[in-house]
Amino acid sequence: MESSGTRQGHGQTARTPRGVRPRARDPLALLIAEFDGVHDVWRSAAGTVCVAGPESARAVLGNRDAVVAEASDFYRTRHGDFGPRAAQIRIGRSARALMRRHLDARRAELPGLVADLLAPSAVWPDAGNLLVLRHLRDVLLHRDAPPQLHATVGQIVHRAVLAGARHRHSPPSRLFFRRRALNFLHAEIRDRQRQSDPSLVPRDLLDVVVGESERGADPKDLAEVYLSFLFAAVGSVGFALGWSVYLLGTHPDSLAAEPSWTVREALRLWPVAWLFARTPSHAQTLGGAEVTPRDLLAVCTYLVHRHPEYWERPDEFVPERWAGAVPDGAYLPFGHGPHTCAGATVTMRLLEDLVELITRDWQLSVTHDGAGPQVGPALAPPRFTAVLSARTDGPGRR
Numbered sequence: 001m002e003s004s005g006t007r008q009g010h011g012q013t014a015r016t017p018r019g020v021r022p023r024a025r026d027p028l029a030l031l032i033a034e035f036d037g038v039h040d041v042w043r044s045a046a047g048t049v050c051v052a053g054p055e056s057a058r059a060v061l062g063n064r065d066a067v068v069a070e071a072s073d074f075y076r077t078r079h080g081d082f083g084p085r086a087a088q089i090r091i092g093r094s095a096r097a098l099m100r101r102h103l104d105a106r107r108a109e110l111p112g113l114v115a116d117l118l119a120p121s122a123v124w125p126d127a128g129n130l131l132v133l134r135h136l137r138d139v140l141l142h143r144d145a146p147p148q149l150h151a152t153v154g155q156i157v158h159r160a161v162l163a164g165a166r167h168r169h170s171p172p173s174r175l176f177f178r179r180r181a182l183n184f185l186h187a188e189i190r191d192r193q194r195q196s197d198p199s200l201v202p203r204d205l206l207d208v209v210v211g212e213s214e215r216g217a218d219p220k221d222l223a224e225v226y227l228s229f230l231f232a233a234v235g236s237v238g239f240a241l242g243w244s245v246y247l248l249g250t251h252p253d254s255l256a257a258e259p260s261w262t263v264r265e266a267l268r269l270w271p272v273a274w275l276f277a278r279t280p281s282h283a284q285t286l287g288g289a290e291v292t293p294r295d296l297l298a299v300c301t302y303l304v305h306r307h308p309e310y311w312e313r314p315d316e317f318v319p320e321r322w323a324g325a326v327p328d329g330a331y332l333p334f335g336h337g338p339h340t341c342a343g344a345t346v347t348m349r350l351l352e353d354l355v356e357l358i359t360r361d362w363q364l365s366v367t368h369d370g371a372g373p374q375v376g377p378a379l380a381p382p383r384f385t386a387v388l389s390a391r392t393d394g395p396g397r398r
């Protein structure tokens with residue numbers, strides 16, 4: 001249960017976007033510093049085999065030639081990979097359907113949430129995560145779930161999902177909380193396993209995980225899969241919204257861009273899911289590098305998305321590029337191949353709706369101290385303040 005710091009230019013300041021100051025060395029900064037723009041696959045100083053080329057990245061993630069052991073980061077638990085694959089697929093489909101029904105039914109509440117939670121000003125990226133939490137609350141946990149569990153899910157968000165959350169609490173307090181939270185979750189999962197009725201439509205993502213897994217699945221594994229959903233839905237979606245708002249606020253000329261271009265371009269420059277771990281299935285040559293099953297492959301979509309051979313002005317925020325032809329094969333914000341994100345379409349829809357509302361109904365301005373992104377398992381925006389003032393003009397006037 002955790003998330004959080006940055007990057008350094010690719011040997012040149014041009015790779016650091018305007019107004020963003022790199023912080024001390026972090027995993028992303030190290031990768032950027034090592035990538036020479038020529039060798040798409042290389043062994044890093046830390047021993048990891050890094051993959052930055054679009055073709056090699058797709059070969060690994062798509063895995064058509066069985067180059068890696070089949071797995072995704074989403075279903076990785078501390079007991080190994082959650083399975084079988086058929087259950088993963090059922091869970092993904094059912095979760096997407098649940099999210100879609102919810103977004104259809106509750107779309108009308110979004111303008112009120114934006115007004116209540118983002119105006120007149122809010123501190124981001126937390127504000128984005130908390131807005132998404134509020135909007136998806138019933139999907140995460142249905143209304144009649146035990147109040148204690150509702151409180152626990154809220155606390156998990158504050159203590160583990162928000163950017164830098166782990167630095168906001170002492171290690172003993174984190175450990176104590178973690179045990180207590182997992183105990184509540186395990187108890188609820190055991191209850192639901194006893195009452196599980198396959199004919200019922202899932203009320204929330206916990207029902208999805210319990211109902212679509214194999215009989216007798218370990219509640220501890222199910223709790224971890226549920227937590228993956230919590231991190232994806234509240235963490236990743238909130239951070240992606242944060243990046244769109246941050247980039248629009250720091251590039252006011254782009255405020256009139258199509259919301260879908262803005263969201264796509266924000267996810268290109270700052271892919272929230274920026275690093276994928278895989279293990280080679282056998283000794284082989286990958287993108288010119290010799291690898292064996294003892295290696296850890298790290299596919300870095302941040303570098304793929306800024307690869308100079310595929311993207312023009314790779315480090316610039318240019319939403320308009322999405323009006324024309326783009327190198328699709330070098331764009332993997334939701335992964336690629338069999339494990340492509342099951343929530344990609346619903347996520348894009350929610351993000352586009354929110355960006356449209358924010359730019360249509362409000363004037364946006366952003367202030368920040370120039371700090372770099374918060375790099376953890378997810379790539380979160382720096383802390384910034386966004387001021388929203390209601391527009392008095394135009395068709396979207398509130």
Ligand code: HEM
Nearest residue numbers: 072073074092232233236237240273334335339341342343
């Ligand atoms: C901005 C938001 C999101 C991003 C950037 C994102 C990104 C990703 C990525 C990159 C993967 C592939 C991981 C890998 O191959 O190792 C993935 C998998 C997955 N995502 Fe998302 N995701 C997001 C939101 C969501 C949401 C809201 C849901 C819930 C419906 C979701 C459900 C899943 C599932 C179930 C998988 C596993 C797919 C499989 O292995 O079959 N994601 N996501």
